[in-house]
Each structure stands twice: as structure tokens, then as C-alpha cells.
Amino acid sequence: MKTNTKSKKVNKAWLNDHVNDTYVKLARKEGYRARAAYKLKEIDEALGLIRPGQLVVDLGAAPGAWSQYLRRRFAPAKAGSGGAAVGELDGTIIALDLAELEPIEGVRFIQGDFHEPATLAELQAALGGRAVDVVVSDMAPNLSGIAASDSARMALLIELALEFALINLKPTGALVCKVFHGSGHSQLVELFKKSFRVVKPIKPKASRDKSAETFLVGIGPKKR
Structure with missing residues (x-):
């Protein structure tokens, strides 16, 4: 049986980079499930989006690093530097993903497909009519390797997240959304500019070069 030597070399190189990655090591040390936590942390520290007492919706939450970061931001100051992964919580976090999510204390998780009306209805029911302070979306489709198809599927997820945010955000609320440079990126930037009073594109240091x-942050939704 033939083996794909090139593929093995690529996988070995990726694994070596991953193991030696500064943010991977930091995530292990600080108890985050993934290095992605530091992407949201950097965005939050730059723009001051997350504050105790808020209602935040985490779309594409698995494996849960962003919800962990949010939970630590909502921990009281007495919990110590960086907050706490368990215990008292000042704020509400509702997480959603198609994949399973290992429970995080105080985080309400909904498993379902964001494309499906039934999933959206469950999410709306969880909100209970409350307006949302921040929507964070790390959603991405399973990539097929066909650029045009992958771009279209990614754009659809971004548009769904944007629509949800515009319906549910407070007038001062914000959407943090993962996007990819490539076909359709400029159109998505324009869509954000039409939808929010302030738009900030950010490439966190924790996002690999x-x-x-990259990420688009929209603050202050305009009327739909």
C-alpha cells in the first residue's frame, strides 16, 4: 500500500508548529480548551466589549474556549486575577454549536444547526425576550477544498450571524464575527458598514500569520 509522504510531512510540520505554539502552551497553562480564547481576549481588550452583567451569545462555541473567556470576564473581582472557571457568575452566556460542548458551569448550551429554524427558535426562547449585549461568532463551515463553494458557505454563516445580531442586539450592542480574506471579503465589509455605526476589522496576534x-467587529446596529 502506498503512503502519501508529502501529506505526512505536512501533518508532522503542523503538529510541530502546534505543539510549540506560544498560545497553545499558554492555553494549557491557564486552563483554556483552545488557543482561540486569546483571539477574543485581544479583541475585547482592544475595544472593551465584554463587561460583567451582560448577556452574550456565543455562536460556533465548541470546544468552548470563547465561553470560558466570557465566563472568566463575568467572574467577580474577588475570584482573583483572570476570574474563575467555576463559582459565582455575574452575567449570562448562551452558547450554540452543531457539535457537542463539554459543559461549562453557568453556560447554557444549545446543540443544533444555526441554519435550522428550530435551532433559532430554541435560541430565541433561551433569550426570553431580552436584548443581547454582545454576539460573538467563531462559526466556520466544514471546508470542502473548493474555494468558491467554501467562500459561499462561510458568507452564508456570517450573514445569518449578522441577521441574528441585528434582530437581537441592544442599540449599543456589538457583533464579533470570524471572516476569511478572499472572494467576497470586501462585500462582507461593506455589509457590516451598512449594518453598524462603527466597524473594526481586527487580525489578532493569536490568529496565525x-x-x-480575520475578524470583523460591528458596534451599534443600525435599524434594519
């Missing part, structure tokens, strides 16, 4: 990943 080789990745096309």
Missing part, C-alpha cells in the same frame, strides 16, 4: 482568518 499563515491563516486567512
Whole structure:
């Protein structure tokens, strides 16, 4: 049986980079499930989006690093530096993902497909008519390797997150959304500009240089 030597070399190189990654090591040390926590942390520290007492919706939450960060931001000051992963919580976090999420104390999790009306209805029911302070979306489709198809599927997820945010955010609320540079990126930026009073594109240091990943932050939704 033939083996794909090139593929093995690529996988070995990726694994080596991953193991030696500064943010991977930091995540292990600080108890985060993934290095992605530091992407949201950097965005939050730059723009001051997350504050105790808020209602935040985490879309594409698995494996849970962003919800962990939010939970620590909502921990009282007496919990110590960086907050706490368990115990008292000043704020509400509702997480959603198609994949399973290992429970995080105080985080309400909804498992379902964000494309499906039934999932959206469950999410709306969880909100209980309350307006949302911040929506964070790390959603991304399973990539097929076909650029045009992957771009279209990513754009659809972003548009769904944007629609949800515009319906549910407070007038001062914010949406943090993962996007990718490539086909359709400029159109998404324009869509954000039409939808929010302030738009900030951010490439966190925790986002790998080789990745096309970046984030758009919209603050102050305009009337739909």
C-alpha cells in the first residue's frame, strides 16, 4: 500500500508548529480548551466589549474556549486575577454549536444547526425576550477544498450571524464575527458598514500569520 509522504510531512510540520505554539502552551497553562480564547481576549481588550452583567451569545462555541473567556470576564473581582472557571457568575452566556460542548458551569448550551429554524427558535426562547449585549461568532463551515463553494458557505454563516445580531442586539450592542480574506471579503465589509455605526476589522496576534482568518467587529446596529 502506498503512503502519501508529502501529506505526512505536512501533518508532522503542523503538529510541530502546534505543539510549540506560544498560545497553545499558554492555553494549557491557564486552563483554556483552545488557543482561540486569546483571539477574543485581544479583541475585547482592544475595544472593551465584554463587561460583567451582560448577556452574550456565543455562536460556533465548541470546544468552548470563547465561553470560558466570557465566563472568566463575568467572574467577580474577588475570584482573583483572570476570574474563575467555576463559582459565582455575574452575567449570562448562551452558547450554540452543531457539535457537542463539554459543559461549562453557568453556560447554557444549545446543540443544533444555526441554519435550522428550530435551532433559532430554541435560541430565541433561551433569550426570553431580552436584548443581547454582545454576539460573538467563531462559526466556520466544514471546508470542502473548493474555494468558491467554501467562500459561499462561510458568507452564508456570517450573514445569518449578522441577521441574528441585528434582530437581537441592544442599540449599543456589538457583533464579533470570524471572516476569511478572499472572494467576497470586501462585500462582507461593506455589509457590516451598512449594518453598524462603527466597524473594526481586527487580525489578532493569536490568529496565525499563515491563516486567512480575520475578524470583523460591528458596534451599534443600525435599524434594519
